[in-house]
Amino acid sequence: MSPSGKPEIGRRRSIARSRLFAVEALEIEFSNGEQRTFERLTSNGQGAGAVMIVAMPDPDHVLLIQEYAAGIEEYALTLPKGVIDPGEDIVTAANRELREECGYGARVIEPLIELTLAPNYMTHRIHVVMATQLYEERLPGDEPEPLIVEKHAIEDIEALLTRGDFHEGRAIAALFIARDRLRERQASPDPMFW
Amino acid sequence: MSPSGKPEIGRRRSIARSRLFAVEALEIEFSNGEQRTFERLTSNGQGAGAVMIVAMPDPDHVLLIQEYAAGIEEYALTLPKGVIDPGEDIVTAANRELREECGYGARVIEPLIELTLAPNYMTHRIHVVMATQLYEERLPGDEPEPLIVEKHAIEDIEALLTRGDFHEGRAIAALFIARDRLRERQASPDPMFW
Incomplete structure (x- = not known):
């Protein structure tokens, strides 16, 4: 059929x-x-979906967070992300999560892709965005402890994968997609972008 | 802290x-x-985990399946995958799923990476393997309808992402990791590999 x-x-x-x-x-x-x-x-009641942020403090680096992951009972390295609150759009939610989890706001937020988790048996979707032109600004979040924010070269995905704590499929996918997009952009650079 | x-x-x-x-x-x-x-x-009772297969009929192509995804009520393009049955190891499960879903067995199956889905709130892990030296062999599976198997150039991930039905984060991550691994290998080829 x-x-x-x-x-x-x-x-x-x-x-x-x-x-x-x-x-x-x-x-x-x-x-x-x-x-x-x-x-x-x-x-349950999170109909507005979720957002994941590839936040770049400069053209070569990305912000990753270390957060306790109760599903596997270990700290895990991943991208900042969170649920879109009622009434928020994707850009507003991304800018709020970035300020809460990383202590940065972004002047530019652009869509990269929409990802599913396990579409065979989950309805979950997450909007992945790229955030650039960052500035320091922190919002209080609901995290039980401060997240550790790390800055990594986006070309070093292979090194991240060997660490053992960077294993979340959708974060890895988002980082590869951002890296390939940036490589394309560097091949035909727009000087106003950063 | x-x-x-x-x-x-x-x-x-x-x-x-x-x-x-x-x-x-x-x-x-x-x-x-x-x-x-x-x-x-x-x-619930799937303690042995799951396996996802990057199956390559030749050094440049990968097999993808089109399958009905009840979570999003759409057909989706993804990699063959399934739950590891009790008593199976990763290689046995991968070779069974590949024969059931794609109609191929593999003479070589090697580990690529272990991915999590959403480790903050899920225990799920999936073992990603690369399968090469394929041969035609079909096992009956429990699918309600035959899956459509497509062959794509592994270098064309960007084209797949623009299709609109290839959005499962862990499958995208697996494909990028396999592509980068193959690029490394082609830089220092082992003539026995294929």
Whole structure:
């Protein structure tokens, strides 16, 4: 069967719910007549999505944060990110998260890509942006302890991958996409960009 | 506080459970005395983890699959992947998934990296491998409809990203890592590799 015959979704049920998560069961009929029940995870009340920021204090470096990751019970290195609050747009949310997590605001925020986490069984999407022309400004966040902010050369992704604490798929994807975009830009530079 | 003072985890509670998912609440005390309750998602009974395969039918191309993604209710392009069954090792699981989803076995399977999905609130990890020296062999899988297998030049990631259906962060990360690894290898080729 071809993907042109899109599956039809029948009954939807909510089957589990917590403060952060909700699990739904979907009855799905494929175009060849096969029927399946799919479970998927939704963000409980976080309908506006999330934002991840590739923040560059200069044309060669990116800001990464070290944060306790309760899912794996270890500190992990990743990009600053967070949930878009109700009423916020992507740029506003990105600039707030950057000030809360890294102590910087950005004069320029531009879209890079929208990523999914595990689209087979999660509804989650995250908007990745690039932030440039940074200036120091801190907003109080809700972190239980201050995050450690590190500055790394964006050309050193291979070195980051060997550290052992930089393993979050979507952050790695975002960094590679930003690096390739910057390489293209350096091939035809716009002197006003930085 | 420094990450050397690792948070202490107190009480753990199971607060929601479905066929695929389980949600736990952890009481966590940080080294500065701050206390928080974290919710995290675990794979219900999928303790052996998962595997994702960068399968290369020749030195320049990679196999991608088009599969219905119930989380976003769209077909999505991604790498072949699946859960490691009880008793399987990573290589066995990768070779099984590749035969089920793409109709190929691999004579060489080597580790590339281990990725997390969202380590702040998920325990999920996936082992990414590179599969080479492929041969045609199909195993029946449990897919509701045949997957569409596409062959793409691994140097064309930028073109894939503009398609609109290639957005899964960990698959994009895996493809970039494989591409960079192959570029290094081509700089110092081993004639026996393919």
